[in-house]
Amino acid sequence: MIRHLFLIIWNQKRRNFGLILEIFFSFLVLFAVLTFIIDKYNYYRQPLGFEYQNVWSIYQDTKGAPKEEVFATQEQIRNALKSFPEIIDFTFTNSNIPYGSSRSITSLKKGDKEIDADIFTVDEHFASTLGMSLSEGRWFNESDRAAGYKPVIINGVFKEEAFGDEPAAGQMVEDYNDNPLKIIGVVDQYKYRGEFVKPFAGFFQRVDTTFAVRSLLLHVRSNADAKFEERLNKRLDQIASNWSFEINYLDEMRKSTLRETKIPMLIFIIISAFLVFNVALGLFGVLWYNINKRKQEIGIRRAMGASKSGIGRQFVGEVLVISTLSLALGTFFAVQFPLLKVFSVQAGVYFLSIVVSAILIYLIAFTCSLYPSVQAAKLQPAVALHDE
Amino acid sequence: MIHLQNVEKVYQTKTIETVALNNINLEVGKSEFVSVMGPSGCGKSTMLNIMGLLDLPSDGKVMIDGQTFEAYSDKALAQFRNQTLGFIFQSYHLINDLSVIDNVELPLLYRNVNRKERKRLASEALEKVGLGNRMKHFPTQLSGGQKQRVAIARAIVGKPKIILADEPTGNLDSVMGNEVMDILLKLNEIDDTTIVMVTHDETMARKTHRLVRLFDGTQVN
Known part of the structure; x- marks a missing residue:
């Protein structure tokens, strides 16, 4: 019977071409949207690598103050912050803080390999302030000040690119000026650009006297409120009256960052749902029309020995065969994406999208064909045979 | 072979009731070739549809090949039609x-005969009606007479005991009509197939064993 269904569809290829094309395009739209969603969801599932709850960021606009003055003022700020019981921990860092808009990239060398990586300039308190844990080695401490090497801590992506499964702590890499850097620790994950963003290789270097960093992260107690913020602002103004301070909350920044992905995702979903709905309507209409045009054929088949359910199965089967042809064509194009590595999306994501899109298309086709097919099955053979 | 007892068929709408068949009692014996005649709208096709289990009588009893069908499911009816009955229609259908060969194979497809056997039997049936050289053609590429011969091949491919023919020569010229009639007569004579044929053509009807006349849904002889 399956061969017979393929034969009918093949013999009606001109009539079915539009339908095949319609399903083919809706498959591609679904495939694109699902790839986007699955890809983002895969990143979302991966651990963030830091805590954002009760973490405040303070950007210090030093109004062009010289480096030495900035260092001295920051030392005063450091001492002042220690006196606030609401502050559990704090850290000075450069501006590429979690959920911020800044990004610094450099490249490091490991043998012949050159690895592009985010560079984070941080102090000894960065990991404890953000609740980060290390999978290898240790975080920066006072001993690094006097060390005869420049210590760095790398993230998991960097480790994998440079060392694969080998341990990285204790290994050496070089910066772009061929200066040796010693890896003293590894943090598995630090997705500072947000949950939905693909993790990128990165490393932490210790803040030194080369340049002044301008961001401050505070891990505050949960009872830290607006009154505390007011006192904090006042104290900072006392220390650096000519600077300006901008306080933000990491959980608010996170929400805004997530929105940047969620909104386009929602738009894609709405557009594809609308397209799929239109395809479903089209499919339903074409089937309805086909069945009305083929009433005589239904009568003939019933006279030749087809049962009601056999007629229903035939029409559903034809739609599934048409869907299969469309999906075969669609899959041919879809598999080019992982094969040609068009985007930096894992092959598994593409294949999962292909499978899920195909299942959805079959479900839509099946659902749309069900009612017209049932109506076709209900036709009285004698009536159907006399339909002109 | 076919037994209609007090068969009635009434079509009912909200406003009107039309009696298509009124108290029909008809017995068609094994290997008999019966023709049914009557003016248009007298119920000939309705009677043929009831004999072919394509329609249900409003009242009365239908017995075919010793079977009654009150307790038959749709699937069982379909199976019976497939095994026992062959249909030929005026407009070929x-x-x-x-x-052509795929059309002829159709009854065997619903009998789950394997593809090779289907092809063999369909070719055989087409040879029998003289269309062995038109198997790959499509119906639109055939003349009316050829189409009707394909329809006959389709009706006989499953070797049914009964063939129900609804004006099989109605759309054909006299030469083609005679050719088709000759095939039916041979089927009846050689294969002992029981045939009930609705016709408007007195000449064709005279070639059969018996003539049944209907008028306004009633049997008049």
């Missing part, structure tokens, strides 16, 4: 999207 071939499926234009299928080739």
Whole structure:
């Protein structure tokens, strides 16, 4: 019977071409949207690598103050912050803080390999302030000040690119000026650009006297409120009256960052749902029309020995065969994406999208064909045979 | 072979009731070739549809090959039609999207006969009606007479005991009509197939064993 269904569809290829094309395009739209969603969801599932709850960021606009003055003022700020019981921990860092808009990239060398990586300039308190844990080695401490090497801590992506499964702590890499850097620790994950963003290789270097960093992260107690913020602002103004301070909350920044992905995702979903709905309507209409045009054929088949359910199965089967042809064509194009590595999306994501899109298309086709097919099955053979 | 007892068929709408068949009692014996005549709208096709289990009587009893069908499911009825009955229609009723051989194979497809056997039996049936050289053609590429011969091949491919023919020569000129009639007569004589044929053509009807006349849904002889 399956061969017979393929034969009918093949013999009606001109009539079915539009339908095949319609399903083919809706498959591609679904495939694109699902790839986007699955890809983002895969990143979302991966651990963030830091805590954002009760973490405040303070950007210090030093109004062009010289480096030495900035260092001295920051030392005063450091001492002042220690006196606030609401502050559990704090850290000075450069501006590429979690959920911020800044990004610094450099490249490091490991043998012949050159690895592009985010560079984070941080102090000894960065990991404890953000609740980060290390999978290898240790975080920066006072001993690094006097060390005869420049210590760095790398993230998991960097480790994998440079060392694969080998341990990285204790290994050496070089910066772009061929200066040796010693890896003293590894943090598995630090997705500072947000949950939905693909993790990128990165490393932490210790803040030194080369340049002044301008961001401050505070891990505050949960009872830290607006009154505390007011006192904090006042104290900072006392220390650096000519600077300006901008306080933000990491959980608010996170929400805004997530929105940047969620909104386009929602738009894609709405557009594809609308397209799929239109395809479903089209499919339903074409089937309805086909069945009305083929009433005589239904009568003939019933006279030749087809049962009601056999007629229903035939029409559903034809739609599934048409869907299969469309999906075969669609899959041919879809598999080019992982094969040609068009985007930096894992092959598994593409294949999962292909499978899920195909299942959805079959479900839509099946659902749309069900009612017209049932109506076709209900036709009285004698009536159907006399339909002109 | 076919027994209609007090068969009635009434079509009812909200406002009107039309009696298509009124108290029909008819017995068609094994290997008999019976023709049914009557003016248009007298119920000939309705009677043929009831004999072919394509329609249900409003009242009365239908017995075919010793079976009654009150307790038959739709599937069992379909199976009975497939095994026992062959149909030939005035307007051929071939499926234009299928080739000649695929059209002829159709009853065997619903009998789950394997593809090779289907092809063999369909070729055999087409040879029998003189269309062995038109198997790959499509119905639209055939003349009316050829189409009707394909329809006959389709009706006989499953070797049914009964063939129900609804004006099989109605759309054909006299030469083609005679050719088709000759095939039916041979089927009746050689294969002992029981045939009930509705016709408007007195000449054709005279070639059969018995003539049944209907008028306004009633049997008049």
